[in-house]
Amino acid sequence: MFKVAEKHDVDSRANRDAYSDAMLEMMRNNERIVHIDCDLAWCINATRIQKEFPERFFNAGIAEANAVGVACGMEATGMIPFVHSFGVFASRRAFDQAFLSAGYSERAIHIIGSDPGITASFNGPTHMPLEDCGLYLNVPNAIVLDPCDYAQTYALTRRSAAEKNLTYMRLIRRSFRTIYEDGSDFEIGKGVLLREGKDVTIVASGVMVYNAIKAAELLEKQGIDAEVIDMHTWKPLDEELLLKSVGKTGAIVTAENHEVNTGLGSAIANVLAARHPVPQEFIGIHNRYGMVASQDYLEREFGMTLENIAEAAIRAIGRK
Amino acid sequence: MHMENLNRLRLLACEIRMETMKIIASKGNGHVGGSLSIADVLAVLYGEVMKYDPQDPNWKERDWLILSKGHAGPALYAALGIAGFYPKEAAYHLNEAGSDFPSHADHNRTRGVDITTGSLGQGISEAVGVALGNRMQGIDSHVFVICGDGECDEGQVWEAAQFAAHNHLDNLIGFVDSNGRQLDGTIDEVMSHGKGIGAKFDAFGWGVIEVSDGNDVEQILEAVRKALTVKGKPTMIILNTVKGKGIDFAETSGEHSSTLNKQQWAEVLEEAERKYAELREALL
Numbered sequence: 001m002f003k004v005a006e007k008h009d010v011d012s013r014a015n016r017d018a019y020s021d022a023m024l025e026m027m028r029n030n031e032r033i034v035h036i037d038c039d040l041a042w043c044i045n046a047t048r049i050q051k052e053f054p055e056r057f058f059n060a061g062i063a064e065a066n067a068v069g070v071a072c073g074m075e076a077t078g079m080i081p082f083v084h085s086f087g088v089f090a091s092r093r094a095f096d097q098a099f100l101s102a103g104y105s106e107r108a109i110h111i112i113g114s115d116p117g118i119t120a121s122f123n124g125p126t127h128m129p130l131e132d133c134g135l136y137l138n139v140p141n142a143i144v145l146d147p148c149d150y151a152q153t154y155a156l157t158r159r160s161a162a163e164k165n166l167t168y169m170r171l172i173r174r175s176f177r178t179i180y181e182d183g184s185d186f187e188i189g190k191g192v193l194l195r196e197g198k199d200v201t202i203v204a205s206g207v208m209v210y211n212a213i214k215a216a217e218l219l220e221k222q223g224i225d226a227e228v229i230d231m232h233t234w235k236p237l238d239e240e241l242l243l244k245s246v247g248k249t250g251a252i253v254t255a256e257n258h259e260v261n262t263g264l265g266s267a268i269a270n271v272l273a274a275r276h277p278v279p280q281e282f283i284g285i286h287n288r289y290g291m292v293a294s295q296d297y298l299e300r301e302f303g304m305t306l307e308n309i310a311e312a313a314i315r316a317i318g319r320k
Numbered sequence: 321m322h323m324e325n326l327n328r329l330r331l332l333a334c335e336i337r338m339e340t341m342k343i344i345a346s347k348g349n350g351h352v353g354g355s356l357s358i359a360d361v362l363a364v365l366y367g368e369v370m371k372y373d374p375q376d377p378n379w380k381e382r383d384w385l386i387l388s389k390g391h392a393g394p395a396l397y398a399a400l401g402i403a404g405f406y407p408k409e410a411a412y413h414l415n416e417a418g419s420d421f422p423s424h425a426d427h428n429r430t431r432g433v434d435i436t437t438g439s440l441g442q443g444i445s446e447a448v449g450v451a452l453g454n455r456m457q458g459i460d461s462h463v464f465v466i467c468g469d470g471e472c473d474e475g476q477v478w479e480a481a482q483f484a485a486h487n488h489l490d491n492l493i494g495f496v497d498s499n500g501r502q503l504d505g506t507i508d509e510v511m512s513h514g515k516g517i518g519a520k521f522d523a524f525g526w527g528v529i530e531v532s533d534g535n536d537v538e539q540i541l542e543a544v545r546k547a548l549t550v551k552g553k554p555t556m557i558i559l560n561t562v563k564g565k566g567i568d569f570a571e572t573s574g575e576h577s578s579t580l581n582k583q584q585w586a587e588v589l590e591e592a593e594r595k596y597a598e599l600r601e602a603l604l
Binding site for chain 2: 079100
């Protein structure tokens with residue numbers, strides 16, 4: 001069960017601690033759980049894991065392909081390995097290993113890609129993953145997760161450990177907006193209906209969930225009744241929730257912190273085109289590389305603000 | 321080591337070669353050269369050194385064999401068939417649609433294959449992970465991994481090598497099948513190994529044992545016995561082998577992949593069976 005927070009203030013805690021909090025809790029109860037880092041443990045405070053469980057923390061150095069391979073070998077002996085690097089390296093740099101050593105070989109390892117999309121901000125284009133989830137969507141039976149806040153990151157980290165397939169989860173490092181109250185739980189593959197509406201569906205994940213909620217409030221002032229779904233799991237996609245919603249609203253806006261050609265919007269369009277075509281507008285990165293700037297600046301630069309979402313909703317409704 | 325036992329391993333290597341040829345002949349083409357060059361090390365591992373249970377391929381206490389050069393799958397299928405994981409004839413369906421015996425080793429499909437390989441460089445990383453996982457669980461066993469010399473072009477091999485040495489994985493023993501050739505030509509033509517493949521592993525912190533004739537079961541066995549006593553670091557055994565060893569056309573051509581017509585395959589199988597019969601006659 002989950003509970004939506006009354007206020008969506010910026011969390012006083014760094015979101016990265018949701019991962020290490022969940023890991024420490026699990027590792028205290030399950031000696032098969034392991035954290036492997038790629039010389040970025042400090043960046044997500046995984047040094048806490050190293051301190052409490054030095055025998056189950058491994059630093060693979062700056063060598064992501066091997067880190068994923070080692071995790072797969074460990075899993076073959078019955079361990080439950082989590083592997084972390086920045087999202088760009090955890091996807092592109094280790095993709096063949098993730099695809100074959102993990103995906104095809106049916107090894108349930110759990111890959112954490114931190115600094116998703118525009119949250120990489122001042123680390124710039126070399127460190128800004130705009131295609132990480134898209135790559136993992138190509139891996140048959142993989143699970144792709146884009147949690148939005150502390151409570152959801154905590155819950156999905158715990159849920160990942162129980163999965164029997166490869167999981168890829170994005171990890172926002174810094175403090176971000178609180179969407180859910182602590183203790184909320186989420187089921188992998190089940191989206192969250194955050195707000196009911198009848199005119200248009202807004203589907204978002206990760207840092208875009210907050211903007212989607214605010215866009216719906218803005219639309220309400222204009223007499224438009226928007227439904228908002230937090231689609232934290234990109235794969236497997238909650239098709240049932242999606243079809244039920246667009247069956248009612250007849251129009252959709254997808255809002256993602258990712259390249260739209262290979263992301264959440266595309267995955268949703270694949271489903272809707274075949275089963276229930278409705279006008280769709282795509283908010284996200286359109287055929288661009290990342291750049292150095294603040295997260296707020298990048299939101300504006302890439303057209304990902306709450307106002308952009310609201311405008312897209314009006315366009316989608318106009319195309320009904 | 322008693323001569324009788326060595327002769328048994330020599331004959332086993334010869335049988336692995338014969339079975340490998342039957343497996344590849346069932347399809348008509350395949351990785352003949354790189355399969356034949358590892359027949360002897362497979363004979364030593366499955367015939368003498370490794371503990372395994374054909375009735376329980378996933379036995380937790382077993383020794384593992386990871387064929388990082390996954391394209392030599394047919395030789396591994398031959399060894400596993402002879403070891404009793406399945407009837408030898410079961411493997412005479414190489415690369416048939418839906419076959420459990422694909423050209424590259426596949427844990428999902430083939431009984432006794434420990435890890436899926438084929439994308440070069442990946443097997444050694446997974447071998448490192450298995451060795452680490454077993455050590456963490458206090459399992460007293462060894463992980464053996466066979467890499468190609470061409471495979472060592474891959475950066476991942478060296479990422480795995482540094483990780484294994486850094487973590488003192490003495491339950492990991494590797495082999496480089498140094499047959500001197502890769503797909504496009506000789507190692508020296510395509511991508512040479514600087515001061516030598518052994519020197520590179522030595523620099524990475526591994527124990528290194530050079531075997532001058534990597535197709536001699538006696539030398540291989542001696543090297544493995546020595547490697548089993550090494551503490552605190554992994555050991556890499558460099559096997560100087562001949563690509564295509566034991567089958568005339570393959571030894572001559574040294575090619576990576578071979579396609580023969582039916583008449584040629586009949587001649588190859590006749591040669592393999594004759595050599596096996598002659599050796600059995602001479603040794604027993």
